[in-house]
Amino acid sequence: MITLIKRPTPSRFWSFTTPVLAVIATMIAGGVLFSILGKDPVQAIKVIFWDPLLGPNAAYFRGQLLVKAGPLILIAAGLAVGFRAGIWNIGAEGQYIMGALAGASVALAAYPAESHWLFPAMVVAGALGGWIWGMIPAVLKVLFGTSEILVSLMLVYVAQNFLAWAAFGPLKNPEGYGFPGSRNLQQYPSAHNPELFAGTGMHWGVVAALIAVIATYVLMQRHIAGFRIRVAGEAPRAARFAGVLPANLVMFCLGLSGALAGLAGMFEVSGPSGQITDSFNAGYGFTAIIVAFLGRLNAIGILLAGLLMALTYIGGDMAQLMLGLPTAAIQVFQGMLLFFLLGFDLLTHYRLRLGKGSK
Amino acid sequence: MIGGIDIVTLIAALMAASTPVLLAATGELVAEKAGVLNLGVEGMMIVGAVAGFATAVTTGSPVLGFAGGALAAALMASLFALLTQVFLSNQTATGLALTLFGLGLSALAGKGFEGVRPPPTGKVPFGPLADLPVVGPIVFGHDWMVYVSLALVAAVWAFLKYARLGLILRAVGENHDAAHALGYRVIAVRFAALAFGGALAGLGGAYLSLVRVPQWTEGMTAGAGWIALAIVVFASWRAERVLIGAYLFGGITALQLQLQAAGYAIPVHFLSMAPYVITVLVLVVLSATHRYGAPAAPAALGRTFHASN
Numbered sequence: 001m002i003t004l005i006k007r008p009t010p011s012r013f014w015s016f017t018t019p020v021l022a023v024i025a026t027m028i029a030g031g032v033l034f035s036i037l038g039k040d041p042v043q044a045i046k047v048i049f050w051d052p053l054l055g056p057n058a059a060y061f062r063g064q065l066l067v068k069a070g071p072l073i074l075i076a077a078g079l080a081v082g083f084r085a086g087i088w089n090i091g092a093e094g095q096y097i098m099g100a101l102a103g104a105s106v107a108l109a110a111y112p113a114e115s116h117w118l119f120p121a122m123v124v125a126g127a128l129g130g131w132i133w134g135m136i137p138a139v140l141k142v143l144f145g146t147s148e149i150l151v152s153l154m155l156v157y158v159a160q161n162f163l164a165w166a167a168f169g170p171l172k173n174p175e176g177y178g179f180p181g182s183r184n185l186q187q188y189p190s191a192h193n194p195e196l197f198a199g200t201g202m203h204w205g206v207v208a209a210l211i212a213v214i215a216t217y218v219l220m221q222r223h224i225a226g227f228r229i230r231v232a233g234e235a236p237r238a239a240r241f242a243g244v245l246p247a248n249l250v251m252f253c254l255g256l257s258g259a260l261a262g263l264a265g266m267f268e269v270s271g272p273s274g275q276i277t278d279s280f281n282a283g284y285g286f287t288a289i290i291v292a293f294l295g296r297l298n299a300i301g302i303l304l305a306g307l308l309m310a311l312t313y314i315g316g317d318m319a320q321l322m323l324g325l326p327t328a329a330i331q332v333f334q335g336m337l338l339f340f341l342l343g344f345d346l347l348t349h350y351r352l353r354l355g356k357g358s359k
Numbered sequence: 360m361i362g363g364i365d366i367v368t369l370i371a372a373l374m375a376a377s378t379p380v381l382l383a384a385t386g387e388l389v390a391e392k393a394g395v396l397n398l399g400v401e402g403m404m405i406v407g408a409v410a411g412f413a414t415a416v417t418t419g420s421p422v423l424g425f426a427g428g429a430l431a432a433a434l435m436a437s438l439f440a441l442l443t444q445v446f447l448s449n450q451t452a453t454g455l456a457l458t459l460f461g462l463g464l465s466a467l468a469g470k471g472f473e474g475v476r477p478p479p480t481g482k483v484p485f486g487p488l489a490d491l492p493v494v495g496p497i498v499f500g501h502d503w504m505v506y507v508s509l510a511l512v513a514a515v516w517a518f519l520k521y522a523r524l525g526l527i528l529r530a531v532g533e534n535h536d537a538a539h540a541l542g543y544r545v546i547a548v549r550f551a552a553l554a555f556g557g558a559l560a561g562l563g564g565a566y567l568s569l570v571r572v573p574q575w576t577e578g579m580t581a582g583a584g585w586i587a588l589a590i591v592v593f594a595s596w597r598a599e600r601v602l603i604g605a606y607l608f609g610g611i612t613a614l615q616l617q618l619q620a621a622g623y624a625i626p627v628h629f630l631s632m633a634p635y636v637i638t639v640l641v642l643v644v645l646s647a648t649h650r651y652g653a654p655a656a657p658a659a660l661g662r663t664f665h666a667s668n
Binding site: 004006037088090140143144145146147149150151153154155156157158161162164165168169286287289290293326327328329330331332333334335336338339342343345346349350 | 398438442446447448449451452453455456459460461462463464466467470577581582585586588589592626628629631632635636638639642643646647665
């Protein structure tokens, strides 16, 4: 019989080791899944994790890595701050959409004027769009005590419908021959978020993601506000005695994660995706939740986790191309990763002992 | 007829429209009454939808389809139970994981079933009763699953209120340490409650793919599982109010669809938003009023139980 004994403080060793263990376990379980689907598991794992980095066509895929990792890291960095405080923003997908819509609307309103101020204005609009969408659950929670989980999630569906309406209606390209979707911002120099160095996939969104990682790292590890956020999450009562106002915390965390998700959407729509369509959002807002947990809600961890998750996207595309592996298999793979991570986390918080534990 | 909307048709339609959410919310109610917050309802529902659909199509029997959907979703719930009750993982995070996993798994499993029509689920033959005006379509005009869902709500209500096991389940949900001290098996009770909740979410999902749509499409639950979670809050954790809540939301969905059909000048996308916006509004109104009343949520809801504490 194994008994669990709660550790007084989470184990540092295990908190670094469990994500690695989870990745390995997911690869094994993924291999089983792939062989059920009739694919050679070893080859599938190689195509997903090895070929995009070091395979024959890696030069192209390495650029894609940053393109996919950028939004994931940017969103997850914001979400992690809230998760640390026990504030669950799971509507990042909606905030991402609204940020993209706000940013693109500014650009489309200015079209075809060229100005150096346009792109910065879009950045502000994008952040603002996401911030407003994140503040709705925040304000409702503060004023009425509604669950931010349910409200932020419901707002994803509202945002999706809003996006569809905009893509078919006001933002539709007047010269688009009746096809739904906006003008392509990639063909509008002032509004385009270009690749900064050819072939790297580096665009302003990736720069913003790196800044967000550094900023949230400083905030959480070096600043008193970050300390308060952590206390509020781990010991809410103690935090209240220490004078942390829950209302401010809720507004800050949801506002921040909303703004960052909005930025991610804006950089995506003005860069890699280029166009507002009713389905341009690729679920980054949900995958970022996995990234935040895989990165242990820690800025540096999120950076690594974002890159890994981006790799599974690219590897998944490649596996679809080369092995005919369905895209959904990668979604399952990502979900399993989170399961294993949460399961292995037991080791971080509890000590296992054989036989009956006496104390 | 009011403004092009036929009231009798609307009520009959809302009963069918509510059934998936009603089933899922009733299941989640039982899980939450046992003190576990399972945010994976959406994931369990969609797995139930695809499993039910696949079973019904391959066997040709809707009954087996519903059973298959319930079983698959109950397995998903057991996975959640294993992680949260044995591996003591965070319930919020695990529930989200269950939803993300379920969405992926269902998309993968449903690949070969797109564009297929399921075997029809029959209406209950009430004979001449179904031809009665007003009462006919509302009371006697449904498929058997609608009546099953109502029976399940009644059973859950009675179970929680009168059964000894129901009392134990509620005790576990209110104070797991006290229940444990009394010798009740907290983890076993929660496992059972979660599996039951999963099975009902699966039935709800299967109802969507076998009766409501009836077809399999990726992501077809479209937030129904989350609305079910909201309904449990709306219902203040009481079975009879779950019924009211689910029918209210079903009513909005049905009305919204009828307004689309009646060709009102409101853009379709705004009408499709309505159920979600109204869910938010209802949550607001409810939370605002609860602030001044007794908290209705089970006291141990969402808390991890670890016996040697």
